[in-house]
Amino acid sequence: xxxxxxxxxxxxxxxxxxxxxxxxxxxxxxxxxxxxxxxxxxxxxxxxxxxxxxxxxxxxxxxxxxxxxxxxxxxxxxxxxxxxxxxxxxxxxxxxxxxxxxxxxxxxxxxxxxxxxxxxxxxxxxxxxxxxxxxxxxxxxxxxxxxxxxxxxxxxxxxxxxxxxxxxxxxxxxxxxxxxxxxxxxxxxxxxxxxxxxxxxxxxxxxxxxxxxxxxxxxxxxxxxxxxxxxxxxxxxxxxxxxxxxxxxxxxxxxxxxxxxxxxxxxxxxxxxxxxxxxxxxxxxxxxxxxxxxxxxxxxxxxxxxxxxxxxxxxxxxxxxxxxxxxxxxxxxxxxxxxxxxxxxxxxxxxxxxxxxxxxxxxxxxxxxxxxxxxxxxxxxxxxxxxxxxxxxxxxxxxxxxxxxxxxxxxxxxxxxxxxxxxxxxxxxxxxxxxxxxxxxxxxxxxxxxxxxxxxxxxxxxxxxxxxxxxxxxxxxxxxxxxxxxxxxxx
Amino acid sequence: xxxxxxxxxxxxxxxxxxxxxxxxxxxxxxxxxxxxxxxxxxxxxxxxxxxxxxxxxxxxxxxxxxxxxxxxxxxxxxxxxxxxxxxxxxxxxxx
Numbered sequence: 001x002x003x004x005x006x007x008x009x010x011x012x013x014x015x016x017x018x019x020x021x022x023x024x025x026x027x028x029x030x031x032x033x034x035x036x037x038x039x040x041x042x043x044x045x046x047x048x049x050x051x052x053x054x055x056x057x058x059x060x061x062x063x064x065x066x067x068x069x070x071x072x073x074x075x076x077x078x079x080x081x082x083x084x085x086x087x088x089x090x091x092x093x094x095x096x097x098x099x100x101x102x103x104x105x106x107x108x109x110x111x112x113x114x115x116x117x118x119x120x121x122x123x124x125x126x127x128x129x130x131x132x133x134x135x136x137x138x139x140x141x142x143x144x145x146x147x148x149x150x151x152x153x154x155x156x157x158x159x160x161x162x163x164x165x166x167x168x169x170x171x172x173x174x175x176x177x178x179x180x181x182x183x184x185x186x187x188x189x190x191x192x193x194x195x196x197x198x199x200x201x202x203x204x205x206x207x208x209x210x211x212x213x214x215x216x217x218x219x220x221x222x223x224x225x226x227x228x229x230x231x232x233x234x235x236x237x238x239x240x241x242x243x244x245x246x247x248x249x250x251x252x253x254x255x256x257x258x259x260x261x262x263x264x265x266x267x268x269x270x271x272x273x274x275x276x277x278x279x280x281x282x283x284x285x286x287x288x289x290x291x292x293x294x295x296x297x298x299x300x301x302x303x304x305x306x307x308x309x310x311x312x313x314x315x316x317x318x319x320x321x322x323x324x325x326x327x328x329x330x331x332x333x334x335x336x337x338x339x340x341x342x343x344x345x346x347x348x349x350x351x352x353x354x355x356x357x358x359x360x361x362x363x364x365x366x367x368x369x370x371x372x373x374x375x376x377x378x379x380x381x382x383x384x385x386x387x388x389x390x391x392x393x394x395x396x397x398x399x400x401x402x403x404x405x406x407x408x409x410x411x412x413x414x415x416x417x418x419x420x421x422x423x424x425x426x427x428x429x430x431x432x433x434x435x436x437x438x439x440x441x442x443x444x445x446x447x448x449x450x451x452x453x454x455x456x457x458x459x460x461x462x463x464x465x466x467x468x469x470x471x472x473x474x475x476x477x478x479x480x481x482x483x484x485x486x487x488x489x490x491x
Numbered sequence: 492x493x494x495x496x497x498x499x500x501x502x503x504x505x506x507x508x509x510x511x512x513x514x515x516x517x518x519x520x521x522x523x524x525x526x527x528x529x530x531x532x533x534x535x536x537x538x539x540x541x542x543x544x545x546x547x548x549x550x551x552x553x554x555x556x557x558x559x560x561x562x563x564x565x566x567x568x569x570x571x572x573x574x575x576x577x578x579x580x581x582x583x584x585x586x
Contacts, residue, residue, distance in 0.1 A: 303532065339507075
C-alpha cells in the first residue's frame with residue numbers, strides 16, 4: 001500500500017469529476033493511520049466514525065453538484081484547535097479529558113469549505129518545544145528516520161503529511177512550529193502573517209506571536225487551504241480586517257524581476273555545511289528562474305533567540321494562569337485547601353518544559369525584573385522587526401535556511417533547554433515581526449531533508465507562495481517520499 | 492544571573508506550582524542557564540527605542556454591548572472536575 005501522491009487540487013478535481021469519492025479518500029487515510037501510526041505516533045485522537053459520516057455528507061453534496069473546490073478532501077487538525085465534541089488535549093495531561101464545547105474558527109471554516117477531519121495530531125505540550133518530545137502522549141517519530149525527531153511543535157502534523165497519512169494538516173507557529181517540523185520532515189509548511197488567520201479556539205501560548213497555518217506537500221496545496229482559513233474574524237480581537245488576496249491566482253507569476261534578499265546572518269557559523277550547500281543550490285535555481293539575488297542585512301537577527309525566550313514565556317505564564325483546576329482541566333485529588341489545589345493541579349497537569357516556561361515567564365515579569373527583561377525584550381523586538389521592514393524596502397522576499405541542521409536524534413537535546421532553544425534561531429524573527437514565512441524542501445543531507453525558508457513582508461503572503469511555487473515547479477524535492485514505516489508496531 | 496533555590500521557591504509560589512525539593516535544584520540550574528542566554532539582551536543599546544508589544548498597528552476594536560453567545564453553561568460544566576447545581580465546587584475557603 002502506498003500513500004496517495006495527488007495534490008489537493010488533483011484530489012478536489014477527482015472528487016468533482018466523481019472519479020473518486022470522499023469516502024474512498026477518507027477510508028484510505030484512516031487505513032494508513034491504522035497501519036502506520038503505531039510507528040509514528042503522529043495522532044492523539046482519530047475520529048473514524050465522524051470522518052466517514054462527514055465524507056458521506058460531502059459525497060452527497062458532490063452528487064448534487066453543490067460541492068465547493070475543497071469538498072471531500074481529508075485533513076487533520078493539530079490538537080491545539082478546539083473541536084466541538086472531540087477531545088482537545090494540547091498534548092497535555094492538563095487537558096487530557098477536555099472535550100471542547102465549540103469549534104475553533106479554523107476548524108469551522110475548513111469544515112464549511114468541505115474538508116473532512118480525520119483526527120487530531122500530536123504536538124509538543126501547549127506547543128512548547130521544537131522536537132515533539134514534550135508531548136504527554138509521547139514523542140512523534142520522523143518518517144525519514146524513526147530514531148529522529150520530526151521537529152515541533154507541529155510534529156504530528158508534519159509526520160502525518162510526510163508519511164502520506166493525510167494530504168495536509170493544520171499547524172500553529174509561535175517561533176517556527178510549522179516551518180521547522182516541515183523542514184525536518186521534508187514537506188511544505190506555511191505560516192501566514194500575524195492576524196491573517198483567526199486564533200479563536202486555538203489554545204493560546206504566546207498571544208503576540210501565535211499564528212495558524214498549514215503543513216502540506218506543496219506551496220500550491222498550502223495556498224488553497226490558507227485561502228479557505230484566512231480572513232477577518234470578529235471573535236479574535238487581533239484578527240486583521242483586510243481582504244484576503246486570491247493566493248492561488250498569484251502562484252503562476254514568473255520570477256523574472258522578483259528581488260530575493262539573502263542576509264549573511266542566515267549563513268553564520270551555526271549553519272551545518274551540508275545544509276548551506278543545499279541552500280546555495282536552491283538560490284541558484286531561483287536565480288536561473290529569473291530572480292535577482294540581493295544582499296540584505298539583518299544586524300539584530302542574533303538577538304531573536306534571547307528576545308523570544310523572554311517574550312514567549314512571559315505571555316505563556318499569563319495565558320496558562322487560567323489552568324487552575326476549577327472550571328476545566330486536571331484537578332489534583334491530593335489537596336485540602338484551595339491554594340494547595342491550584343498548586344498541585346498545575347504541578348501535576350503541566351509537564352517539565354511547560355513548567356519551566358511558566359517559571360521563566362513569571363520571573364521576567366516579576367517586580368524588579370520587568371524593565372531589565374520584559375521591557376528590554378520588547379525594545380529588542382522592535383529592532384529585529386525594523387531590520388526586516390527595512391530589508392523589505394529593497395526586496396520582495398528574503399531567503400535562508402529554516403533550521404541550522406537536519407533532523408536531530410530523539411533525546412539528543414532534551415537535557416539542555418538552551419540547546420533546544422538555539423535550534424529556533426532562523427525561524428523566530430519572523431514571529432517577532434509578525435510576517436509570513438514558508439519552508440519548502442530543497443534537498444537532503446545524509447538522507448535527511450533540508451528546508452529552504454522564504455519570508456515576506458507583513459500581509460505579503462502572495463509573494464512568498466509565488467516564489468515557493470515557482471521553485472517547486474523547477475524542482476522535485478517536495479515530491480520525494482520516505483519509505484513506509486513498519487506496519488502496526490506500537491512503540 | 493544564577494538563581495538560588497530560594498529564588499526558585501519564590502517564583503514557583505508566584506506561578507502557583509508545587510515543585511518538589513529535587514526539582515527546585517534542577518530548576519535553579521536550568522533557569523539560570525536560560526537567564527544566561529537571555530542576559531545577552533542587557534548589553535544591547537536600546538535607548539530611544541519604542542517597545543513593541545505587538546506586530547499589528549491597531550487599536551482595540553469595540554463591539555456593541557449585546558448578548559451574542561448562546562447559553563452553554565451545562566455543556567461547559569461537563570468539563571468541570573466538580574460541579575453541582577450549576578456551580579463549580581472547590582475546597583472550603585472559609586472555616
